[in-house]
Amino acid sequence: MQIKARHVILALLIIIPSIVNLSVPLYNRSGPDLYGLPFFYWFQTVWLVVCSVFYLIFSQLVNRRVR
Amino acid sequence: MIGIEIIIPFVSLFLIFIFLGFYGKNWRKGDLNNVHEWALAGRNLGTTLVFFLIGADLYTAYTFVAVPSGIFAKGPLYFFAVPYVGLTFAVALVTMPKLWTICREKGYITASDFVKDRFNSLTLSVLIAVTGIVAELPYIALQIVGMQAVLTVMLAGTSNAQTVEEIALLIAFVILAAFTYTSGLRGATLTAVFKDILIWITVIAVIVIVPLNIGDFGHVFKEAKPSYVTLSDSLVPAYLTLIFGSAFALYLYPHAVNGVLSAESARKLRTSTALLPLYGVGLAIMALMGVLVYSVPSAMNFLSGFPESSRGILVVPSLILNTMPGWLAGVALLGIFVGGLVPAAIMAIAQANLLTRNIIKEIKPDMSPRSEIRITKISSAAFKFVALGFVFVVPATYSISLQLLGGILIVQILPAVFFGLYVKSLRKQPVIVGLIVGIFSGIYMIEAANNFGPPTSSLLSSTFGPLYIAVIALALNLAISFVGSAIINRTKISVKKS
Numbered sequence: 283m284q285i286k287a288r289h290v291i292l293a294l295l296i297i298i299p300s301i302v303n304l305s306v307p308l309y310n311r312s313g314p315d316l317y318g319l320p321f322f323y324w325f326q327t328v329w330l331v332v333c334s335v336f337y338l339i340f341s342q343l344v345n346r347r348v349r
Numbered sequence: 350m351i352g353i354e355i356i357i358p359f360v361s362l363f364l365i366f367i368f369l370g371f372y373g374k375n376w377r378k379g380d381l382n383n384v385h386e387w388a389l390a391g392r393n394l395g396t397t398l399v400f401f402l403i404g405a406d407l408y409t410a411y412t413f414v415a416v417p418s419g420i421f422a423k424g425p426l427y428f429f430a431v432p433y434v435g436l437t438f439a440v441a442l443v444t445m446p447k448l449w450t451i452c453r454e455k456g457y458i459t460a461s462d463f464v465k466d467r468f469n470s471l472t473l474s475v476l477i478a479v480t481g482i483v484a485e486l487p488y489i490a491l492q493i494v495g496m497q498a499v500l501t502v503m504l505a506g507t508s509n510a511q512t513v514e515e516i517a518l519l520i521a522f523v524i525l526a527a528f529t530y531t532s533g534l535r536g537a538t539l540t541a542v543f544k545d546i547l548i549w550i551t552v553i554a555v556i557v558i559v560p561l562n563i564g565d566f567g568h569v570f571k572e573a574k575p576s577y578v579t580l581s582d583s584l585v586p587a588y589l590t591l592i593f594g595s596a597f598a599l600y601l602y603p604h605a606v607n608g609v610l611s612a613e614s615a616r617k618l619r620t621s622t623a624l625l626p627l628y629g630v631g632l633a634i635m636a637l638m639g640v641l642v643y644s645v646p647s648a649m650n651f652l653s654g655f656p657e658s659s660r661g662i663l664v665v666p667s668l669i670l671n672t673m674p675g676w677l678a679g680v681a682l683l684g685i686f687v688g689g690l691v692p693a694a695i696m697a698i699a700q701a702n703l704l705t706r707n708i709i710k711e712i713k714p715d716m717s718p719r720s721e722i723r724i725t726k727i728s729s730a731a732f733k734f735v736a737l738g739f740v741f742v743v744p745a746t747y748s749i750s751l752q753l754l755g756g757i758l759i760v761q762i763l764p765a766v767f768f769g770l771y772v773k774s775l776r777k778q779p780v781i782v783g784l785i786v787g788i789f790s791g792i793y794m795i796e797a798a799n800n801f802g803p804p805t806s807s808l809l810s811s812t813f814g815p816l817y818i819a820v821i822a823l824a825l826n827l828a829i830s831f832v833g834s835a836i837i838n839r840t841k842i843s844v845k846k847s
Contacts, residue, residue: 296439296442296443299435299439300435300436300439303432303435303436303592304432304436304589304592304593306580306585306588306589307585310579310580310585311579312578312579315566315567317565317566317567318565318566318567318568318569318570319566319567319570319637320570320578320579322425322428322578322579322580323425323428323633323637326428326431326432326435326633327431327630327633327634329432329435330431330434330435330626330627330629330630330633331626331627331630333435333438333439333626334623334624334625334626334627337438337439337442337622337623337624337626338620338623338624340442340623341442341619341620341622341623342620344446344619345616345619345620
């Protein structure tokens with residue numbers, strides 16, 4: 283099977299958010315804080331919203347091609 | 350002792366809940382003597398309903414009780430639940446639409462149905478059904494612990510609290526069993542939407558009201574719990590493996606597969622899956638309550654009236670009771686109560702499908718559709734009471750680790766189900782051996798990690814630091830499945846050549 287740019291984009295839309303989710307040292311820090319909430323807590327929470335954006339783009343791209 | 354202003358909204362909303370459960374029978378009418386109508390709601394739930402149903406599957410007593418409790422007692426390690434939610438939907442987007450499509454084409458209702466055909470192996474399919482049924486039990490038990498926590502907080506200070514609590518739980522379960530019997534997944538879906546509305550009211554109320562009682566979050570972390578600011582470096586391996594293991598386990602649970610298969614189309618399934626991480630924001634906020642409670646003196650004071658080991662599970666209900674106006678506390682407490690009840694119903698439906706289709710039907714293949722549906726309905730009721738008995742016997746303190754125990758078992762079916770979808774070269778014999786080795790090594794490691802005592806920890810110390818046992822056992826399982834299949838395939842090729 284030929285690997286097309288489309289497949290690479292689809293793969294990245296899944297891989298990028300997942301790598302961030304698993305990069306614990308990246309977000310295991312205290313600052314900058316948000317209203318006193320350490321970075322560790324607010325970053326992971328905000329990242330959920332970012333994940334959803336990535337996944338929505340992924341699903342809409344797939345849905346356009348497949349039934 | 351709580352006032353009438355809490356009891357009235359709690360009881361009246363519970364009556365609406367019961368009504369919806371039974372009304373489900375007439376909603377989107379279908380022949381409920383048909384298994385796929387009863388168990389998959391006729392496979393025609395759209396984006397929103399799948400979102401709510403799977404949301405109800407995922408955001409359960411685990412969210413409201415287990416995660417805040419873990420953070421309250423052990424600190425930021427238990428915040429792993431947040432990235433786990435982020436990762437699990439990536440796993441789902443890659444695997445579930447494909448599973449949905451195959452199951453729709455072939456008329457499968459469970460993951461075991463798929464495995465039986467894919468590997469042409471009855472043994473493997475039965476093993477997977479048994480694993481699913483067993484792994485689901487501790488998860489249901491956790492839901493009951495969450496419901497218990499609500500009742501404990503509400504009954505605090507009354508005489509005979511223990512007896513009243515047990516009777517109340519039993520009544521709730523008889524009602525649940527009755528409406529699941531008559532309405533199947535339709536009843537569960539309607540109540541799931543109701544539950545989710547209450548839960549979002551609760552989450553929003555908590556976001557608004559709890560900070561008002563605290564002022565600045567920084568205060569909590571600076572004064573009450575400075576050790577909770579970040580994860581200690583020694584726990585990073587544990588955090589990482591807990592995210593990984595839980596994310597891959599979630600969509601292997603029978604109730605998650607059941608929710609997926611009830612979707613109307615693969616497209617709608619994709620869209621609702623992509624949106625589900627948003628639901629995790631509520632989970633993250635609930636998780637934070639495990640720390641923030643330290644700055645709410647009224648709640649801490651209330652909690653000090655309970656034995657130290659059971660304070661964790663009471664964190665969220667106590668915060669609600671001590672910071673919210675009475676009527677809102679009643680609404681929120683009911684939200685958490687049915688937040689355990691609805692998932693318990695969906696889980697028992699999924700267990701019953703596995704038992705009937707993939708175990709009993711294999712022994713008695715000439716079973717009529719009529720008796721198939723009857724056995725499914727009866728066993729779904731029976732499983733709920735098995736889990737209830739489990740909770741009355743096992744002390745609640747240990748129940749928190751129950752979900753992680755279930756995860757160790759269920760993740761062992763990953764090679765057969767997820768890789769079975771994509772990797773054609775996998776063979777049944779090594780997958781069976783891998784599954785058995787994974788399960789028994791997992792159980793052994795749990796025993797060893799807890800010095801053969803009650804299972805309170807699911808982490809094993811290794812040279813890399815503490816690791817979630819599910820991931821170690823899965824690594825063994827995957828190695829056996831893939832190496833074994835490679836050896837078999839190579840021998841077959843060389844036999845053909847000679």
